[in-house]
Amino acid sequence: MTGQYEDFYGHVIDGKETESDDGRRFTSVDPWQGHAWAEIAEGGPTDTDRAVGAARQAFDTGEWPRMGHAARGRILHRLAALIEEHAAELATADSRDMGRPHAQALAKDVPRAAANFRFFADHARLTAAEHLPADNGTHVYTRYEPAGVVAAIAPWNFPLMLESWKIAPALAHGNTVVLKPAEQSPVSATLLARLALEAGMPPGVLNVLHGHGPAAAGEFLVSHPGVDRITFTGESATGRAIARAAADRLTPLSLELGGKAAGLVFADSDLDRAVTWSVTGAYLNAGQVCLAGSRIYVERPVYHAFLERFTAAAAALRAGDPADPGTDIGPLASAEHHTKVRGFLDRLDGGPEGRLLAGGPDPDDPRLVRPTVVVDAAEEAAVLRQEIFGPVATVVPFDTEEEAVARANGTPYGLNAMVFTEDLRRAHRTAGALRGGTVWVNCFFVRDLRAPFGGVGASGIGREGGTHSREFFTEPKAVVMDIAGAIGPEATGAAR
Incomplete structure (x- = not known):
């Protein structure tokens, strides 16, 4: 116990959990209870130097x-097992930090975090490199060598899961890491680093630096000359x-940024499935998802039928205490974010900004925003x-496929989209026409960790996942060998 708070969570630097050099701390606020529940070390420039220096050494x-892929993989698999053993503690940390329903964090987020470490441990070991034998007596092959020190900055909406998504491939490919979690959700990062040390990870390989962003730990980290790669979600x-x-x-950097995803519901779709997946897409994690399908375009012949079912399904979701196993939607992650979301809803006056059909701020509980449906909004x-x-x-009606695609693409974002149709040709056609890094057809949020993940435009730069993560977290090197002993200087620069 530390003062009035339940616990203290420090930086983890060079294998030790530490205070900040100047002793500064900040608090993590439980958005449901409305008060601080933990104290966190607040990093400054010297703490950043220590963390990057430890990773560099x-x-x-x-x-x-x-040590090689197999030896690293064994440690990462042990870490995955420890994550599963400590699932309740990790789920509680994320739930208390940002309001994620505990049952969902326990059933979804923690298993996915463990799976990330297992997948990348195995993928790094098993994925083939290029071997290019040539008929001039040379042999060319590619080495994928670790890039160095990785600065990984994670968001607050799925803290543990997205921390693991960033650091698992970086570690699997032999890099060392400085992880800065979001200041709103810091606790699971310290817990994860403790487990990594217990799994046998050497000191300095995974470091955790807590703190804020501008003119603070985040800015110091991304500006640090000892950092070789930056991966950021936010x-x-x-x-x-x-x-x-x-x-x-x-x-080099990888940026997975915001989104404003569209779902296209065609008249030939399985309407029940379209409604079910659209509700998930819009309201998963209280809509605090960069992939959220918040713009739903419905072909006019089924618009009213879809809207009726969708509104009823949204109203059936239970908003409340994240510790209650029956809660579907918890509070928004912070009072500041709650104010931001309410600001959008306060504009809904029935004019061009749209009309509130259902949901909105809960009149009985100021901590909650109920699943909200808006109609009649101008583009x-x-x-x-x-x-x-x-x-x-x-929810907006459309008349033609071309109109639907144009509206879906009419945004600076390009992270993902959804299409609901039973027409195979239309599914392929619209998937190709939609601007984004991922298109889900008749589903949502189904992930294959081998596939590229990222966005275009304001949704980011680069891709991660599978070999795409290997490309980012390594320095590919071509090795050219004259194995026949027959190549002379005259061949210099010759192209094949």
């Missing part, structure tokens, strides 16, 4: 980059700031243009 002189404005910092040092309305990151969906 572990990379430059330590065993981790040199809002687009922050991504732009990180890109500017990285540009000064030409640091330039804020609810259709801006990322709300809350449980708010707009």
